[in-house]
Amino acid sequence: MPSKVQVHAQINGNPVEFACEPRQSLLEVLRDELGLTGTKVACESGNCGACTVILDGLPVNSCLVLAVEIEGKAVTTIEGIAPADGLHILQQKFLEHTALQCGICTPGFIVSAKALLDRYPDPSEQQVRYWLAGNLCRCTGYDKIVRAVLDAAACLRSPG
Amino acid sequence: MDVNNPYSENQQGPFRVIGTRPVRPDDTLKVTGQAIYGVDVQLPDMLYGAVLRSPHAHARILSIDTRQALALEGVRAVITAADLPDMSEKIAEMGDSQRYQNDNILARDKVLYYGHAVAAVSAASAHIATEALGLIQVVYEVLPPVLEVQQAMAEGAPVLHAGLRTDEEGMKGESPTNIASHMQTLHGDPAKGFAQAAVIVEREFHTSAVHQGYLEPQNATALYAANGQITIWCSTQGSFSARDSVAEILQIPAARIRVIPQEVGGGFGGKNRVYLEPLAALLSQKSGHKPVKMVMHHHEVLAATGPAAASWIRVKMGAGRDGRITAATASIAFAAGAFPGSTVGVAMGTILGHYRIENLQIDGYDVVTNTPWSSSYRALGATNAAFASESVVDELCEKLGMDPIEFRLINGVREGDPRSNGRPYARIGFLETLEAARAHPHYTSPLTGSHQGRGVAAGYWGNAGGRSTASASINSDGSVSLVTGSIDLSGTRMTLAMQLAETLGITVEDVKATVADTDSIGFADGSWGSRTTFSTGWAVYELGQNLIRLLSQRAAEHWQVPAAQVSFTGGIFTVGDQKLGFKELAARLNEHIPVMASAAVNPDGVGPAFAVHLVDVEVDPETGGVKILRYTAVQDAGKAVHPAYVEGQMQGGTTQGIGWALNEEYIYDEAGRMLNASYLDYRIPTCSDLPAIDTVIVEVPNPGHPYGVRGVGEMSIVPPPAALANAIHAATGLRLPRLPMSPARILEAYEAEEINEI
Numbered sequence: 001m002p003s004k005v006q007v008h009a010q011i012n013g014n015p016v017e018f019a020c021e022p023r024q025s026l027l028e029v030l031r032d033e034l035g036l037t038g039t040k041v042a043c044e045s046g047n048c049g050a051c052t053v054i055l056d057g058l059p060v061n062s063c064l065v066l067a068v069e070i071e072g073k074a075v076t077t078i079e080g081i082a083p084a085d086g087l088h089i090l091q092q093k094f095l096e097h098t099a100l101q102c103g104i105c106t107p108g109f110i111v112s113a114k115a116l117l118d119r120y121p122d123p124s125e126q127q128v129r130y131w132l133a134g135n136l137c138r139c140t141g142y143d144k145i146v147r148a149v150l151d152a153a154a155c156l157r158s159p160g
Numbered sequence: 161m162d163v164n165n166p167y168s169e170n171q172q173g174p175f176r177v178i179g180t181r182p183v184r185p186d187d188t189l190k191v192t193g194q195a196i197y198g199v200d201v202q203l204p205d206m207l208y209g210a211v212l213r214s215p216h217a218h219a220r221i222l223s224i225d226t227r228q229a230l231a232l233e234g235v236r237a238v239i240t241a242a243d244l245p246d247m248s249e250k251i252a253e254m255g256d257s258q259r260y261q262n263d264n265i266l267a268r269d270k271v272l273y274y275g276h277a278v279a280a281v282s283a284a285s286a287h288i289a290t291e292a293l294g295l296i297q298v299v300y301e302v303l304p305p306v307l308e309v310q311q312a313m314a315e316g317a318p319v320l321h322a323g324l325r326t327d328e329e330g331m332k333g334e335s336p337t338n339i340a341s342h343m344q345t346l347h348g349d350p351a352k353g354f355a356q357a358a359v360i361v362e363r364e365f366h367t368s369a370v371h372q373g374y375l376e377p378q379n380a381t382a383l384y385a386a387n388g389q390i391t392i393w394c395s396t397q398g399s400f401s402a403r404d405s406v407a408e409i410l411q412i413p414a415a416r417i418r419v420i421p422q423e424v425g426g427g428f429g430g431k432n433r434v435y436l437e438p439l440a441a442l443l444s445q446k447s448g449h450k451p452v453k454m455v456m457h458h459h460e461v462l463a464a465t466g467p468a469a470a471s472w473i474r475v476k477m478g479a480g481r482d483g484r485i486t487a488a489t490a491s492i493a494f495a496a497g498a499f500p501g502s503t504v505g506v507a508m509g510t511i512l513g514h515y516r517i518e519n520l521q522i523d524g525y526d527v528v529t530n531t532p533w534s535s536s537y538r539a540l541g542a543t544n545a546a547f548a549s550e551s552v553v554d555e556l557c558e559k560l561g562m563d564p565i566e567f568r569l570i571n572g573v574r575e576g577d578p579r580s581n582g583r584p585y586a587r588i589g590f591l592e593t594l595e596a597a598r599a600h601p602h603y604t605s606p607l608t609g610s611h612q613g614r615g616v617a618a619g620y621w622g623n624a625g626g627r628s629t630a631s632a633s634i635n636s637d638g639s640v641s642l643v644t645g646s647i648d649l650s651g652t653r654m655t656l657a658m659q660l661a662e663t664l665g666i667t668v669e670d671v672k673a674t675v676a677d678t679d680s681i682g683f684a685d686g687s688w689g690s691r692t693t694f695s696t697g698w699a700v701y702e703l704g705q706n707l708i709r710l711l712s713q714r715a716a717e718h719w720q721v722p723a724a725q726v727s728f729t730g731g732i733f734t735v736g737d738q739k740l741g742f743k744e745l746a747a748r749l750n751e752h753i754p755v756m757a758s759a760a761v762n763p764d765g766v767g768p769a770f771a772v773h774l775v776d777v778e779v780d781p782e783t784g785g786v787k788i789l790r791y792t793a794v795q796d797a798g799k800a801v802h803p804a805y806v807e808g809q810m811q812g813g814t815t816q817g818i819g820w821a822l823n824e825e826y827i828y829d830e831a832g833r834m835l836n837a838s839y840l841d842y843r844i845p846t847c848s849d850l851p852a853i854d855t856v857i858v859e860v861p862n863p864g865h866p867y868g869v870r871g872v873g874e875m876s877i878v879p880p881p882a883a884l885a886n887a888i889h890a891a892t893g894l895r896l897p898r899l900p901m902s903p904a905r906i907l908e909a910y911e912a913e914e915i916n917e918i
Contacts, residue, residue, distance in 0.1 A: 023287060037200040038193020040425070042375040043458040047839035050375055078193035091191040095183045098804035101650035101812065103190030104197060104376045104425030125852075133848035136839060138373045138426050139650060141811030142847045144804075 009070045011036070012080025020067040027051045029067035030077060038078040038107050042136075049135035052108040053077050059115040061134075078107035081114060090114060090152045099148040101139035109135045113149045121157055125150060164575075165587060165863035171799065177662045178867055181804045184654040185672075190423075198379040198395030198422040199455055206381070207236055209443050209454035210289035211436075212279040212296050213464060214271035217305035217530040217832025218318065221269060221278065221298065228295040229281060234288040237446035238296065239439070240279045241266040245411040260499035262409055264533050265438055271300070272320055272498035273532050274833045275464030277435075282443040282452045305530035305832035309472050309495040312338040312529045320498065320528045340500030340526045345508060345580060353487025353519030357478025359559040364474045365548040367881075367899040368825035369467040369495065372537045373816070373844045376425020377456040378465060382440035386449045390417045390441050395424040397431045397647055398686020403678050409438040417441075420677040421647050428816070429536030430465060432688055462837040466535025467826065469494040469502040473548040475511070483562050483570045487519040488512055490549065494526060494541065497533040502526050503540040509580055510878075511545035514590055514620035514770060515571045530832050536688065538813060539621050539874040543820060543881060547899060550617040550882030554889065564616045564886075565598045565772070572618075572770075589796030589860030590770040594618070596858050597772040602792040611779045612789065613890025618772045619878030623871035624689025625766045629682030630699035632660070632707060633756040638743030639670040642703075645684035646696040648675055650808065650873075655693045655801040656700050659867060663704030665731020666742050682760055690871025693801055694862075695763055701866045702759035710757050711742075714749045765864015769871060771795040773814070773879035777887040781910060784903030786822055786888060792854045793879075798862040798870030810876045811853040817880025819845045825900050 004019040011034070020029050027044070030036045030053070039062060042050035046061040053062045054076040081088045090110050093099070100106045109132065116123060116131045123131070128149050129142070137145065165171070173179075189195040226238040244266060247254060262268075267276045279296050283289035306312045306320075319336045326333035327341040354360060380394040390412065396402045399419040407414040424431060436454040443452040456465070477488045490511050496502035504524040511522065557564045572590040579585055597603060597616070607614060630644045642660055646652060657673040664671075684696065708728050716723045721736040733740045740748075749755055776789040793810045800806040823843040827836045836842050861868025885896050894909045 021287070031200070032202075035202075036193075037196070037202075040193075040197070040376070041199055041455070042377065042425070043839045045458065045838055045840070048375060082192055087188070087191065094191050095187050098181070098183075098651075098808055100187060100190055101805075101808055102374075102376075102424060102426045103187065103195060104374075104423075106190050107193040110191060129847045129850075133846045136375060136844060136846060138375055138428070138816065138844065139812045140808055141815035141845075141853050142850060143811045143853050144808060146847065146852070 005068050007068055007071050009072065010074040012076055022066065022068055024067050025063050026065040026067045026070060027062040030062060036077055036079055040104055040107055042104065049112060050105055050108045052111045052135065054111060054115055059112050078111055081110055089155050090149070093148040093152040097144045097148040097151065099140065099144040105135060105137045109137070109145055117153050117156060121153060123153060167863060167866045167868070170866050171861040171868040175662060177658045177668050178799065178801050179803065181802060182654065182668050184651055186653060195423045197376055197425050198393065199376055199425070201381045201393045201422060201453065203381060203383065203451040205450055207282045207284060207447055207450050207452045208286040208289050209280055209282045209440055209452045210286065210293055211277050211439065211460065212293045213460065214267065214274060214276040214278055216271055216300055216302050217274045217307070218303040219271050219300035220303065221267060221271060222301055223299045224279060225297040226279065228297065229292040232288065232292050232295055234284040235292045236282045236448065237443050238279060238281045239442055239446065241268040243442060244409065257501055258408055260501065260533070261405065264499065265409060265435065273530050275460065275532060276498065277464070280439045280443060282447045306338065307530055307828050307832055309470055309493050309527045309529060312495070312527050313493060313525065320530065324528070338528045340496065340528060343505060343508065343524045345522045348519035350487040350489050350519045350521045354478045356480065357486045358481045359556060360476065360478040361552050361555045361559065362476040363552055363897060365551070365897045367471045367544045367547060369470040369531060369534070370537065370820050370824045371462055371467045371842065372428035372430035374426025374428060374430055377458055377461045378431065378435050379455040380436040380440040381451055381453040382437065382444045383451040384441050384445035384449055388416055392417065392419045392437050392441060393422055394419065394437055395422055395431060397424065397427045397649065397688055399645060399647065399678050400683050401432070401686050402434050402437055405434040406438045406441060410441060418677055418679045421675060424647060424649055427649055428538045429540070429688060432536055432686055433466060435465060458839065459837040462842055463834045464532055466497065466533050468537035469496060469534040469541065471495065471544040473544065475548045475552045477552050477556055479556050479560060481560070483560060483567050485515055485517050485571050488517050489521045491523045492525065492545065495529045495531060495534065496526050497529060497531045499533045500526050500528055502534045503536065507541035507545040509622065510542035510620055511549045513580060514573055514618060516573055516577055531826070538816060538877045542619065542621055542878045543817060546617065546619045546878045547881040547885065550879065551885050551895070554886040555895070565594050568618050569594050586863050587860060588768055588770065589858055592860050593770045593772050593794050593796045593858045596856055597774060597794045600774065600792055600794065600856060602774050602790060602854070607776060609778060611781060611891050612776065613887045613892070614774065614776050615883045615885065615887025615890060616772065616774055617879040617882035617886060618770065619875060621769045621875040621878055623694065623766050623769055624691040625763050626685035626689065626691050626695050627762045628684050628696040628699040629758065629760040630696065630703040631681060631756065631758040632703055633754065634746045634750040636747060636750065638747035639672065640664065642671055642673045642700065643676045643681050644696050644699065645676060645678065645681040646692045647687040649687050651802065651805045652687070652692040652696070655805065656696055658801050659697045660700045660704050662867070663701055664707065664742055670743060682758065690873040694766065694865055694869045694871050695761065697869055698763045698865065699759045699761045702761055703757055706757040706759055711746060711749060711755065715745060718749060763864065765862070767798050767862025767864055767870035769796055769875040771875045771879055773883040775883045775887045777884065777891055779888060779891045779906065784906035786884070786901065786906070788818065788851055790851060792856065793876055794856040794858060795872065795875055796858040796860050796870060797872045798865065799859055799868035800857050801867065801869060803857060806857055806872050807855045809872045810855045813874065813876030814853055814880055815845050815850065817877045818850070818884065821881035821884040821899060821901060823900050823902060
């Protein structure tokens with residue numbers, strides 16, 4: 001039985017300490033050790049984006065990150081997107097635009113879209129589509145997802 | 161009142177709730193990541209399971225040695241087909257399809273496809289379970305595989321099942337074969353009809369198997385308690401059918417099994433069947449009655465769960481100068497995969513089901529191949545069929561010099577025309593859908609670039625009815641808790657709540673809809689066939705009527721008023737000279753004796769759907785790449801209960817159809833191993849592949865539903881491959897008879913044409 005490694009990191013703004021085997025991915029540790037099942041398991045090979053988290057400011061596929069690699073780093077998961085009270089504008093717009101059907105891809109899309117809008121507050125439709133090309137959805141055909149992200153971007157640019 | 165439509169008044173509206181776009185309450189948990197899918201289930205003291213799968217496409221199993229695996233620290237149990245109940249005495253009563261189901265769960269004597277399950281283990285962690293698989297020793301006698309349907313039908317092909325004989329309309333053939341059945345429908349005299357035709361087109365088509373491509377892998381967590389009660393948490397499209405399958409496979413009474421359906425991360429037909437549920441239950445029994453969780457890895461999903469069948473289709477159609485179809489024949493062979501039971505019969509019913517054809521012969525062949533056992537995928541083979549027939553129609557129109565929508569208006573089915581079962585069509589909307597497509601600005605907008613072209617294709621989908629139940633109870637504030645057993649794949653909790661709210665005259669916020677487990681609600685057929693909003697909607701409507709009747713009766717008793725003086729309209733009860741709103745009256749009566757009601761249905765009156773798709777493409781002659789410039793999907797929904805959901809179904813099905821048309825296929829090496837079992841190489845459409853998808857919802861109310869509903873979910877996957885094939889033809893002059901129309905195939909077609917022209 002491989003022995004475990006202690007890891008110290010920050011997850012959704014909170015300091016976290018956990019023990020994990022070196023072979024465990026960040027995705028596995030988030031879901032199975034830390035109880036944060038919002039980040040979804042789908043392809044486990046970096047091709048679908050369902051496991052997207054933000055690691056030190058960059059969106060990554062957590063299935064391709066070993067948990068031991070986040071030592072000293074900051075991670076944001078879907079559980080850390082909403083403010084203390086209510087929903088993030090992206091989450092609200094996904095609801096308003098019916099940008100989800102089964103919803104399994106939704107956490108990954110919202111985290112990816114947040115990373116996009118943090119960087120590029122005024123993306124074109126094409127920029128949105130290319131940024132989100134690493135997030136697969138099989139239910140929606142992406143149309144309403146793209147509209148929701150563009151609408152959220154517009155709202156963030158002109159609040160109130 | 162329209163004599164042909166007993167619900168015509170009902171359907172006129174005006175509606176208060178139906179047709180609006182409320183936000184679904186459950187969706188909040190989905191955008192925060194708090195919704196629990198089958199893959200998220202966690203139980204105390206839980207073990208993890210994994211499945212050993214065959215590395216060979218066709219082989220006899222000579223021996224399985226599990227001792228080393230059992231000896232690995234952390235492993236609790238290992239099972240093979242030998243641990244399933246011995247069914248040999250029951251084989252005759254069991255029926256073939258049950259035997260195939262059992263053999264698919266764990267291979268008995270032979271493995272029949274790369275990825276066929278051979279053994280399963282339970283262990284303290286998923287990693288240990290995977291390690292244990294590597295220690296199970298299986299000795300195989302490798303046999304030659306047959307991977308393609310045409311090859312499997314040929315003389316001398318390797319035979320998968322020694323006992324299989326072709327079923328020819330009930331008569332069994334004599335020699336060993338891979339052709340499990342041959343079916344035929346025949347009307348009129350096709351030979352005579354072709355003799356009368358001014359133009360005839362005859363073409364042959366091939367399509368690859370394609371996977372439903374849901375993101376959430378198959379999963380099941382099972383607890384086989386020491387008292388023999390089994391509880392299963394899983395992502396399934398049918399909790400009752402899953403329960404019944406597990407009962408059959410493990411030979412345990414269904415009443416001892418409770419299936420608690422979790423949120424499902426995509427199904428599209430691929431989660432109708434069980435794979436892991438019986439294995440998890442059996443492992444739990446053998447692991448000291450601890451819960452066992454099993455989740456497939458994505459490559460197992462692609463390599464080993466049932467896709468839509470590959471197919472080989474020939475179509476011949478003849479038409480007069482006036483555009484009327486005079487005759488048509490079709491021969492459809494489906495690759496059923498490892499066991500018989502493809503959806504070729506459905507393809508036979510849909511291939512030309514939308515046209516009025518007097519002289520028609522359709523032959524269907526169900527053929528086994530050394531590939532995963534084919535399963536349902538959104539519209540069950542109608543897409544394969546439409547790719548063939550709508551490409552031929554396009555060519556006929558070209559030869560006739562006729563507008564493709566005009567041709568379909570001439571030949572399209574309408575109310576009163578006979579269906580394939582002989583009964584006449586009730587009110588349907590094919591002609592209206594065609595008119596709406598023709599009137600759309602897309603149809604006449606100019607194409608300005610080179611190598612651009614526009615394609616049109618139509619499609620037909622019958623939709624399903626089926627058994628549903630619904631139950632409701634009144635809460636202390638008079639609001640209603642609605643419970644059904646219909647798994648919610650994409651928003652049906654809301655469309656059911658909306659139908660109940662409409663029926664009761666209350667707001668949708670006052671109806672809370674949930675999906676219950678198999679112990680807590682009456683039977684429901686699974687969420688398939690685009691049936692939920694229609695069939696379970698009927699149960700909800702009946703339930704609403706029952707609730708109104710009950711409340712009226714109780715109101716009469718409570719206020720001591722003759723029954724004739726109690727009435728209910730528009731959400732208001734009139735009780736003698738009192739007027740009370742639904743909630744107020746319900747809450748008051750509920751205090752004395754709780755108010756609850758139920759309904760169970762299996763409705764007739766299913767309304768078929770029709771669709772017409774328009775697509776503009778630009779083809780790059782150097783790369784063979786196809787860019788979609790514009791897409792418009794037009795579809796008759798009968799009545800769109802929640803228009804945003806209908807739009808979403810249309811956009812989603814269209815996108816799957818686009819993937820089916822342009823990219824998706826199963827790639828095997830000669831030994832029959834799947835080479836592209838990952839989302840990198842099994843390439844489904846991404847966000848950047850597509851433009852916005854415009855949708856037009858036509859509403860020709862279905863006379864068989866109180867609000868006019870027709871199923872919407874499956875229709876939209878049917879036209880896209882044909883529409884794209886026709887658009888590529890318009891852009892390049894090339895006819896692509898093989899799916900997918902990938903860049904490599906388009907370049908081959910260009911080269912073949914150059915060679916022809918030389």
